Amino acid sequence: MAGLPLPQAGEAKKAELPSVVVAKDHNAILLHAVDEAAVRAGLSIGLPLANARAICPELTVYDADPAADLKTLNDIADWCDRFTPLVALDAPYGLFLDITGCAHLFGGERALLQIVTGALSRRGFAVSAAIAGTSIAARTLTRTASGKIVADGEEAAAVGPLPVSALGADAAVTTGLRRAGLKTIGDVASRAPHEISARFGAAFTTLLGHALGQGDAPISPRKPLPDYIVEKRFPEPVATDTVIALTLSSLAKMLVAAMDKQGKGARQLEASFFRTDGAVRAIMVETGRPVTRPEMIDRLFRERLDALNDPLDPGFGFDLIRLAAGRTEIVVQQQRDLDATIHDNDELSALIDRIAARIGGKRVVVYLPLESHVPERSALALPAQHHLAAAGAAAWPERVAGEPPLRPLRLFERPEPIKVPFATVPDGPPHQFTWRRAQHDVVRVEGPERIAMEWWKQDGASLTRDYFRVEDAEGQRFWIFRDGLYESELRDEDGKPVPANWYVHGLFA
Incomplete structure (x- = not known):
């Protein structure tokens, strides 16, 4: 051996x-x-x-290193999510776990306490934990009576013998209590509340009352509680892609069944994978419309998992997989048999959801018109998942039948400079220009179209642009403009006229 x-x-x-x-x-x-x-x-x-x-x-x-300490505390809080979704930070070193209705899943409060403290101790952490009816009473017990479990209504008897320092009050308050001969929490509790408040303030009196079980301070969970949660615990860790995919599929069916009882669909879904070594990986997908089919949930997560830059690493395996619906909506029943538009909208929404799951929701956008005559400010890009309905009802300027388009199909986010050797002045177009190191000879021109800028936002820049629709000898069409008015009286050091600044702003089809 x-x-x-x-x-x-x-x-x-x-x-x-x-x-x-x-x-x-x-x-x-x-x-x-x-x-x-x-x-x-x-x-x-x-x-x-x-x-x-x-x-x-x-x-x-x-x-x-406070930053590293906070990161470690958050990592431990992520690990504790496997026991309860209500985990709150008690900075700088503590955590609150609301285990109401959860303890029986782990064999009772004593067994749950041993599981948590034992696992953290094996990872090298010094752990002090306690269970009580109020969060302040539990925190008070952890300072001097680790491992204690107090039933509801017995908080005062449990914390009474503890020293006043266990309350965690300011050092000045603790020193003042000791000088007054109040060495234990029971000694302080024996005095009338108005006496304590008059000497040490109302905040300390409230803290004392919570420690004695007289009310409780609300805790703020790190993550909002999802509307629906389903999970699968494994007696032995799983690591194969097949088992993980089958588990997500079965959880999707359970989640849809739970939502269907209340006529709801999911708009935000999160799958959490808990590894045996304590690491937690969460993957979230969003949808443009409430999802009510498990196969759609399954497909969205497959798209998301396939597109991860950092693939899902099971390590030594997952012992818990959880699927949660963070945001749900009531599903409005519609007549779908005869209305083809509804089917088209559903297919478009499903396509957007799949693309967003693969490349990210912020990268799939729709454009809505804005009331601005400045070209680059006349449209607003918004996530397609949340604004698809508004985009369908948007009122864009209608194109005149039989006339060429006034605006290019592709508009650059920022106009790109071009070199114009000469142009017809004062308001004429260029006869030739160079863009991206390629020379273009102009054969057809439409314009100018003068657009005044927003003078209150220009900050000294040019206030007018003269736009031209031009076509080169190869048939390519450009939307170019001269920035500002042509000043023929301006000369360089050699006495030659200074050319105006020209830009290309878009391309026609």
Whole structure:
């Protein structure tokens, strides 16, 4: 039977050295966190680093990293989502888990507490946890009575013997309580509330009442509670694509069945994959119309999974897969047998949803007209999933039958400069121009069309543009403009006229 290698003497000695984390506070470097060896050496949080080095010269010092601490706390919160969807941060180091109605799924409150603390301890975290009827009572117990489970109505008896420091109040309040001879929470609770409020403020009185089970402070979950949740737990981790796909399909059927009972469809769906090593991967898709068919949900997630830049990595396997409908709507029943327009709209909406699932919803846009005569500001691009109906009812200017289009089919987001060697002045078009290093000889011209800019937004730029529809010798048609009026009196250093600035703004079909 093979055994683990024992640490060498030097390694054991190094492991016993106290370690602390320091942070700067009011231009002083103070101890921010200490390990058990540092506590045995007489160090405590808040002690200046210079004093700590005097007490323990062999001290190992690390700089605090609040950003990394917050990321780790959020990662742990993601992992805790497998136990309850109501997980809230209690910064800087705590979490609240509302396990109402969830504990029986894990064998009861005691079993759930052991599962959570045991899993985190195996990953190297020092964990202190407790269960109580109020969040403040549970947090108070974690500071001095880890592992305790308190039934509803017994919070006062449970926290009464604890020191006043367990309440987590300001240091000035805790010091004032001790100087007044109130060393335990029970001592403070024995005084009349108006006496405590007069001396230590209403905020502390409220905190004390919540710790005693007299009301509770609401917690703010990190994520809004979905409208519907279905999930599948596996006795053994799964890692194959086939099992994952089959699981998503079965969950989609369960989700649709639950929504159908209330006549609703999903507009936002999220699939969460919980790995055995604690990592969590969430994939979200949105739809333009409420989805009521499981095969559509299955297809959307297949499109999304196939298009991931970072493929879904099961690692050692998933032990939980969850499908949630974050936003739902009531499905309006329509007569679909005789109205072909409704079928066309449904197919278009389904196509947009599939494309959005693959490349992202913000990349599939529709254009709505705006009241502006400036070409680049006369249309607004919006996500097609949410504005498809508005785009269908938009009133665009109608084209005159038999006449060429006034605006190009393709309009550039920003006009691109072109080189014009000469043009008919003062208001004439160019006879030749160079765009993207290609020369174009103009053979046909329509214009000019003068468009005045919005003078209150120009900030010193030109206020007029003269647009021309031009065609070159190869049959290509361009929409070009001269920026500003032609100033023939302007001359360069050699005495030659300074040409106006020309741009190409779009291409006709």
